[in-house]
Amino acid sequence: MEVNGVCAVVTGGASGLGLATARRLLDQGAASVTLVDLPGSDGEAVAASLGDRARFAAADVCDTGQVEAALDTATRAGALRVLVHCAGRGGPVRLVDREGRPGSLDTYRTVVEINLVGTFNVLRLTAARMATNEPLDGDRGVCVLTASVAAYEGQIGQIPYASAKAGIAGMTLVAARDLASRAIRVCTIAPGTFDTPLLARLSEDVRGSLAKTVPHPSRLGQPAEFARLATAVIDNGMLNGETIRLDGAIRMAPR
Numbered sequence: 001m002e003v004n005g006v007c008a009v010v011t012g013g014a015s016g017l018g019l020a021t022a023r024r025l026l027d028q029g030a031a032s033v034t035l036v037d038l039p040g041s042d043g044e045a046v047a048a049s050l051g052d053r054a055r056f057a058a059a060d061v062c063d064t065g066q067v068e069a070a071l072d073t074a075t076r077a078g079a080l081r082v083l084v085h086c087a088g089r090g091g092p093v094r095l096v097d098r099e100g101r102p103g104s105l106d107t108y109r110t111v112v113e114i115n116l117v118g119t120f121n122v123l124r125l126t127a128a129r130m131a132t133n134e135p136l137d138g139d140r141g142v143c144v145l146t147a148s149v150a151a152y153e154g155q156i157g158q159i160p161y162a163s164a165k166a167g168i169a170g171m172t173l174v175a176a177r178d179l180a181s182r183a184i185r186v187c188t189i190a191p192g193t194f195d196t197p198l199l200a201r202l203s204e205d206v207r208g209s210l211a212k213t214v215p216h217p218s219r220l221g222q223p224a225e226f227a228r229l230a231t232a233v234i235d236n237g238m239l240n241g242e243t244i245r246l247d248g249a250i251r252m253a254p255r
Contacts, residue, residue, distance in 0.1 A: 001137045001234055004029035007078040010070065011061055013087035015039040015217030017146065020223030021084045021230050026053055028231060028242065032077030036061070036122035037087070058172055059086045061118035065226065067125050079133045082142040083126045083232050088115040088164075089131045090198070092157040106158040119145055123175060123186070131182045140183045142234045147190040147243055153252035165190070169243045176241030185240040187233045192247025194221040214248040 012018035039058040046057035057070035061193030091111040130141030154162025
């Protein structure tokens with residue numbers, strides 16, 4: 001499906017991978033891109049900076065009513081055909097902490113809820129909208145989800161995040177098979193270490209050490225590289241049911 005002329009939704013669109021993807025969709029001629037992010041984000045200002053084809057809809061991805069309202073905003077511009085779901089968060093948990101106490105079940109539950117349940121919620125609600133579309137280039141819609149290399153090599157302390165991202169990788173083929181009869185494709189991108197606002201909080205020494213762990217190119221990934229892959233998935237009609245690592249051949253160490 002060509003990006004030119006379509007209406008898209010990008011969750012987590014106020015920063016990082018989501019913002020880079022929204023920019024690329026607009027650069028490639030998307031008729032409308034709705035940035036979905038939390039109410040406390042800079043989404044309104046970011047959307048305004050992207051021009052009159054961008055709009056912002058505040059929503060918690062786990063809240064069905066808020067997501068439905070955001071999708072209503074998106075469909076005012078036309079049939080919704082593209083979803084790039086980047087929203088998520090981390091949260092460290094050890095199974096046994098330094099004092100010998102069990103790790104936090106609340107943190108585990110929250111991280112899994114936002115990353116995994118939130119992904120399912122956005123995917124199901126978006127797919128229901130896409131299923132009513134007339135086919136375009138053979139597709140009614142394309143959904144690109146975001147996992148992580150942590151789905152395969154989660155590091156110590158990442159157990160909630162790794163669990164959630166492994167769940168997203170696990171749902172990808174099943175979702176693609178489920179939605180095949182509706183002519184909706186589903187793929188997932190599993191990024192490695194990317195230069196996002198989360199990593200920007202780290203010191204230059206730590207960022208440099210992370211970059212050196214990437215075999216080639218030995219640097220942090222750029223959000224624009226994620227965006228290029230997302231639009232390539234949209235464009236290539238045979239990409240379906242696949243989780244694609246985007247990581248410079250990194251395999252994460254235990255810590």
